[in-house]
Amino acid sequence: MKLNERSVAHYATCDSPPDKTGFLFKKGERNTAYHRRWFILKGNMFFYFEERESREPIGVIVLEGCTVELCESAEEFAFAIKFDCAKARVYKLAAESQTAMESWVKALSRASFDYMRLVVKELERQLAEVQDAAGAGGQQGRPKPSRRNQVARSRSGASSSSSSASCLSSSASAPSMTAVYSAQKSLQDEVQLISGSFKENGVTWSKPPAASANRSVDTAPSCVTWDVCTDSGVAAGCGGDGGRAPPVPPRRLGASLESPVSPDTCCFSKLHDWYGREVEELRAQWLQSQ
């Protein structure tokens, strides 16, 4: 399969700061020896170089559909990246210390596009909540959005078993937005993102109170300029508009069910509990193996 390799390699070394860099030992594919490589993690791309000074990566691991776990190994501080698909390979890596290993495992576990998307959606929801609460009598003026591809519903103490099903529900019978936003809930409450129709990329968001007295609801496509460069910053066409929230990327249908990370990745706080537990388990496992 072809890949725009040159441009992918360029992403590794271009201006944008990487998420994590460092030396790791990587187990070879044919040759089972561990080789020390320089790694650069950027977004969901995990690049490895022969040397720290090398200009071109030897290779890249695309971190989608994978889990990161401790692995049984003679090598100390070892961990593995395991993919979900059939006959997928396992990348075995080893760090140079316990701290480094934990740090890498955490960073790699959170590297997927889906994870980032989840966090963005969660913050988008929180911002809307905050803006709504801060707005003066804003609820009356807020029209029921007709083009909305997500509805936030809070449920305290709800079980997680129903979350997957309801997360993918495309039913249009969303609870009234005013009811949602006027509910007194702390940010600690469990939140479920319920996806509506995936047809539109449009997302409704409102201007922050500072920018306008009236609540205005807009959809994303009005914000797109034809030749905006992805590199040039947030939704260029909206930039000068008094801090409008940028639109969110389209969501993958069924993404939450497919994610190998957790069956409940549609629920943000659950996902975080899971990550926290995972790190604890890793720590416990390591201590046991000592």
Add this chain to the structure above:
Amino acid sequence: MRFNEKELICLSRQPSEMAAELGMRGPKKGDVVKKRLVKLVVNFLFYFRTDEEEPIGALLLEQCRVEREDTQIFSIAFLDEAERKYLFECDSEEQCKDWIDSIIKASYEFMRRNLIFYRTEIHRLTGKDPLEQYGISDETRFQGNSGSQLVARDTSSL
């Protein structure tokens, strides 16, 4: 450059919200328009021969520019070789707009900027960092810029 091809092919099989048959032309002189099933999954654009299971290729949608070339045609060019454009012919102006919109938003870096915006705004309005409750405030990938400058992130592994 090596990459985990099998896993990428597996990724291409995931359902996507954006998939259509478009006329696609490669960036090289002499490349002609060919009918391809084009599919957007996370920050990759996969392209298949119609009815084939395995994609012919994939484009990572980072550091790229998406432009409208004509009423129904858009292009993708990568910043490291901006003259080389991949062209995509759509069936309608609406479809063309939708694709441009989707591809722009399909970049990890785009999402990161969104996140930083939301985080900053929430902090400004509430005085609280919304990521703190999840214990991820210090994650380098969520670190923001003050103003328009990107602050260098801590890149040491130790």
